[in-house]
Amino acid sequence: MARRSEPGTVLAEEAGPASNALERLVERAVTTGAGRARAHAEKVTRAHPEASPADVIALLERQYRRRVSTLSGLVGLSAAVPGVGTGIAALLTGANIASFLRASTTFIGAVAHVHGVDVDDVARRRTLLLASVLGEDGARAVSGQLGASSLYWGRGLLTRLPLGTVRAVNKGLSRRLVRVATTKGAAVLLGRLAPFGIGAVVGWVVGRRMATQVVTGARDAFGPPPVVHVVAGQSVS
Numbered sequence: 001m002a003r004r005s006e007p008g009t010v011l012a013e014e015a016g017p018a019s020n021a022l023e024r025l026v027e028r029a030v031t032t033g034a035g036r037a038r039a040h041a042e043k044v045t046r047a048h049p050e051a052s053p054a055d056v057i058a059l060l061e062r063q064y065r066r067r068v069s070t071l072s073g074l075v076g077l078s079a080a081v082p083g084v085g086t087g088i089a090a091l092l093t094g095a096n097i098a099s100f101l102r103a104s105t106t107f108i109g110a111v112a113h114v115h116g117v118d119v120d121d122v123a124r125r126r127t128l129l130l131a132s133v134l135g136e137d138g139a140r141a142v143s144g145q146l147g148a149s150s151l152y153w154g155r156g157l158l159t160r161l162p163l164g165t166v167r168a169v170n171k172g173l174s175r176r177l178v179r180v181a182t183t184k185g186a187a188v189l190l191g192r193l194a195p196f197g198i199g200a201v202v203g204w205v206v207g208r209r210m211a212t213q214v215v216t217g218a219r220d221a222f223g224p225p226p227v228v229h230v231v232a233g234q235s236v237s
Contacts, residue, residue, distance in 0.1 A: 022097075022181055023174060029101035030125040037109020038118070044110070045229070053114050054225040060114070064107040065211040071099050072207025100207075101129065104214050108132050108221075114229075115155055115222045123166045124158055130173035132217030133210075134180065139220040141176055145169050154221025 044059050045051065051059070108128045112119055119125050131138030131154075142153055146161075146169065158166070 022178060025098050025101050026126065026129065026174075026177075028098070029105045030122050030129055032102075037106045038113050040106050041110035041113040045114075052225070053227070053229055056114050057111055057225050060107060060110050061215050064103060065208060065215065067103050068100055068211035068214075069207040071103075072210070100210065101133075104133060105129050107214065108218050111218045111222060112154065115226060117155055117159060117222070119159070121163070123163055123170060124161075126170050127158060127166055127173065128154055128218075128221060130170060130177055132214045132221060134173065134176060135213035135217045136220060137176070138173065138217050141173060142169060145172050152221065152223035154218075155223055158221075 041056070041060070044063075045056055048055065048059065105125065109119065109125065112128065119128060127142070131142050134141065139153070146153075146165070161169075
């Protein structure tokens, strides 16, 4: 008899080894993300005391794009280094995926914090990560699964949903992410591992594109920045 998975995970018989590995990376990213995201948002806010919430979010977006693009480019560059084989470069690509998911979780959580939305449980952080990584397609998937056309679902709808509903949404998003990773992952990997520095350029461009998709997903989830700084839904001057 096939073993049933825990709620919120992709079933082993459906996923296969590659998607199970991706699911483990997602789980690791969202499990440790809450405190790190809050601290990151507060650090940026303290460093720019005159910045409005919109300014803080713009800074978070810029830092996130730069980090993801740089890490992705470095993985591509590694293929051009003498003595670094394709196998090692492929391992570095796996590590880059983990770094991308961690950075994305931190970024999305930091944006949520600026909006006054603290997402403390893992299941809801998973929804934010998966939907944002999928960009506009993720927002459409969430709306479709919930039968709702609500804009800015991360700001209000997500926090009100029962956990059982959230986990059901996560299953659908996980399957969707696996399909995207399966169809696009091989081409991206080969591009990053191209020799003579070509992979570095491809990696940087791909990283930039992935980061932009997550930024779009976060904007779809939370909408326009608040006019004043808020904490847990309360305005502060």
